[in-house]
Each structure stands twice: as C-alpha cells, then as structure tokens.
Amino acid sequence: MNTGKTVFAQLQExxxxxxxxxxxxxxxxxxxxxxxxxxxxxxxxxxxRLTYRDSLRDITACTVCKIKAPRYFKWVSQN
Incomplete structure (x- = not known):
C-alpha cells in the first residue's frame, strides 16, 4: 500500500x-x-481534466462527488 503522496499531489508540485x-x-x-x-x-x-471530464455537467458531477470521496479534495479551502 502506498504511504506517500497521491498522484494529484505529485502533479501539483x-x-x-x-x-x-x-x-x-x-x-x-x-x-x-x-x-x-x-x-x-x-x-x-x-x-x-485528469479524470477526463469534458463538459460542465461532468465537472459539476466531479465536484459533487467530493462528498463521496473527500480525500481527493482536501485542497479545496473550507470557508
């Protein structure tokens, strides 16, 4: 099991x-x-774009799915 950084964190660098x-x-x-x-x-x-979202509907679905998979969206500031 990987204990290092996620792929997104590595690309973000x-x-x-x-x-x-x-x-x-x-x-x-x-x-x-x-x-x-x-x-x-x-x-x-x-x-x-990394998850191959092409339309605005797909992007919205991707950001809505952050409720189901919060570990991928830790970078979004919670205000």
Whole structure:
C-alpha cells in the first residue's frame, strides 16, 4: 500500500503556481471573491481534466462527488 503522496499531489508540485498567482494579481482575479478562490477553481479544473471530464455537467458531477470521496479534495479551502 502506498504511504506517500497521491498522484494529484505529485502533479501539483510541477504547476507554476508563482506564475499563476502573478497572472491573478495582474488581471485582478481576486476581485469580489468570497470563498472559492482562483486557485481552488484552477485546481478543480485540473482534477477534472485528469479524470477526463469534458463538459460542465461532468465537472459539476466531479465536484459533487467530493462528498463521496473527500480525500481527493482536501485542497479545496473550507470557508
């Protein structure tokens, strides 16, 4: 049994988060954001693409399934 990091955590290490945060600041992506940040949205789209979600309905189903599989969605901030 694997006791290390999940595949998602390993792939997340290779994302250019510094550059992403720079773009968010440049284009004022945090304007009027209450709880679901730009990074949370980016990571949810990232996991949706990893699980071969193609449509908005599939992505919504993927984020709704976080209730059934919470270990994959620990990165979403709970506010």
């Amino acid at each position: 290779h994302l250019a988060l510094h550059q992403f945060r720079r773009f968010v600041n440049r284009y004022k992506g945090t304007y009027k954001v209450q709880s679901f940040t730009c990074l949370d949205q980016y990571l949810s789209l990232f996991i949706a």
